Amino acid sequence: MDKPDPFANATLCTHCGYCLPVCPTYQSDNDETHSPRGRVSIILALRNGTLSVDEAARTLSTCLVCRACHVACPAGVKPAKLVSLMRGRQPEPATRLSHWLHLVTDHPGRTALAARLLRWYQASGLQRLLRGSRLLRLIPPLQRLEALLPRHRADPIPEFPPRPLQSTARVALLCGCMARLFHPRTAPATANLLALAGCEVVLPQGFGCCGAPYRESGDRQAFLRQARATLTAFANAPPVDAVLCDSAICAVTIQGYARALSHDPQLAQPARELSARIVDLAGYLLPRLTARGIRFGSPGGQSVTYHDHCQTRYGLGIIEEPRKLLDVLPATRHELVAPGSIGACCGAGGVYMLRHPEHARAIRADKLAAIQATGSDLVAASNPGCILHLEAGLAESGSRTQVRHIAELIWTAYRNRTNHTREKP
Ligand code: SF4
Ligand code: SF4
Numbered sequence: 001m002d003k004p005d006p007f008a009n010a011t012l013c014t015h016c017g018y019c020l021p022v023c024p025t026y027q028s029d030n031d032e033t034h035s036p037r038g039r040v041s042i043i044l045a046l047r048n049g050t051l052s053v054d055e056a057a058r059t060l061s062t063c064l065v066c067r068a069c070h071v072a073c074p075a076g077v078k079p080a081k082l083v084s085l086m087r088g089r090q091p092e093p094a095t096r097l098s099h100w101l102h103l104v105t106d107h108p109g110r111t112a113l114a115a116r117l118l119r120w121y122q123a124s125g126l127q128r129l130l131r132g133s134r135l136l137r138l139i140p141p142l143q144r145l146e147a148l149l150p151r152h153r154a155d156p157i158p159e160f161p162p163r164p165l166q167s168t169a170r171v172a173l174l175c176g177c178m179a180r181l182f183h184p185r186t187a188p189a190t191a192n193l194l195a196l197a198g199c200e201v202v203l204p205q206g207f208g209c210c211g212a213p214y215r216e217s218g219d220r221q222a223f224l225r226q227a228r229a230t231l232t233a234f235a236n237a238p239p240v241d242a243v244l245c246d247s248a249i250c251a252v253t254i255q256g257y258a259r260a261l262s263h264d265p266q267l268a269q270p271a272r273e274l275s276a277r278i279v280d281l282a283g284y285l286l287p288r289l290t291a292r293g294i295r296f297g298s299p300g301g302q303s304v305t306y307h308d309h310c311q312t313r314y315g316l317g318i319i320e321e322p323r324k325l326l327d328v329l330p331a332t333r334h335e336l337v338a339p340g341s342i343g344a345c346c347g348a349g350g351v352y353m354l355r356h357p358e359h360a361r362a363i364r365a366d367k368l369a370a371i372q373a374t375g376s377d378l379v380a381a382s383n384p385g386c387i388l389h390l391e392a393g394l395a396e397s398g399s400r401t402q403v404r405h406i407a408e409l410i411w412t413a414y415r416n417r418t419n420h421t422r423e424k425p
Pocket of ligand 2: 022023024025026034036039063064065066067068069070079080
């Protein structure tokens with residue numbers, strides 16, 4: 001029997017071009033080889049043997065795997081999936097910076113230590129001093145990484161909620177590695193909201209990185225290592241009714257464990273069980289907070305725009321839930337209206353912003369212009385990579401618009417409530 005052709009999906013392409021307006025890389029440089037259609041042609045050339053794996057891998061490296069093209073294509077072509085299959089054959093090499101980052105984020109102990117050092121670096125004034133000096137310019141890659149670090153914030157980091165005496169559900173909260181490293185308020189704010197919604201919150205111990213960056217670069221061995229560690233953390237945690245992630249990319253990745261590990265004799269079953277328990281944070285919180293009559297004050301601004309994490313929007317189809325959650329706030333919510341900006345990737349793409357900094361900046365510029373055009377004080381987002389990338393871009397342009405994780409905004413608004421009605425116990 002003939003072996004199935006992994007790239008057969010590419011033959012469905014009719015070259016109609018419907019995918020071009022939604023592709024952030026093509027929109028930013030008008031280069032056909034950076035379009036979904038061009039990428040499909042490269043895959044076809046590889047399949048026909050007219051292009052080597054090396055040549056194909058180099059050109060396909062600029063794809064963000066955002067999946068906007070999957071939704072736009074009337075013929076059912078899946079360019080991002082084809083690119084991922086290709087990367088499975090030849091993984092993207094790690095850059096020096098992404099290698100350092102993974103050394104930290106793969107291990108929860110190292111992440112916690114690095115996060116403490118980072119907070120000291122910002123709070124001590126050393127960050128301000130270094131940014132004002134010329135020293136960082138001597139090492140451009142380090143300067144690029146440092147520029148991504150969020151600005152120092154004086155507002156206190158919330159405490160995790162105590163174990164409730166009564167709860168209606170027990171849920172696990174997976175705190176993403178990038179959020180733990182760069183955004184120390186995200187996990188406790190999320191846990192507090194879940195507690196407010198009546199949940200006992202379990203934090204699985206030993207969870208490092210879910211493997212998302214390795215999945216995207218095609219490094220299957222490293223992805224499996226991280227997936228195994230995540231499943232072990234769950235095997236050692238008490239049983240839960242649902243699993244929530246404070247980082248959108250972790251939810252996407254862990255939902256994909258079931259398929260990615262379906263042939264693994266030991267992990268297939270636990271992977272299926274874990275994937276089935278992942279639920280969207282905003283969709284989970286909204287009915288529970290509403291049922292309890294929770295009221296909210298100011299989130300720290302008068303208007304807010306939601307920035308979709310592209311893989312959550314196009315991969316999981318989650319669009320309305322975070323918007324409806326933001327609508328509980330006493331703030332005007334604006335949609336992005338500039339052509340091509342709604343749901344478009346911001347250019348962060350995990351370590352894409354380190355691997356292709358120029359592309360990432362060019363793609364971000366369009367997104368920032370669309371955000372600025374709304375006049376919003378706040379941008380809500382659910383993925384730490386997007387938050388870092390957008391925040392750095394806004395800071396660089398001198399904008400006063402703040403980017404916050406959606407759970408942080410909602411928790412801030414809860415803390416700022418003044419004349420709330422009686423809440424149900
Ligand atoms: S990938 Fe789909 S939308 Fe794009 S050119 Fe081919 S058939 Fe048309
Ligand atoms: S996944 Fe995103 S960046 Fe890649 S081809 Fe599709 S739309 Fe373009």
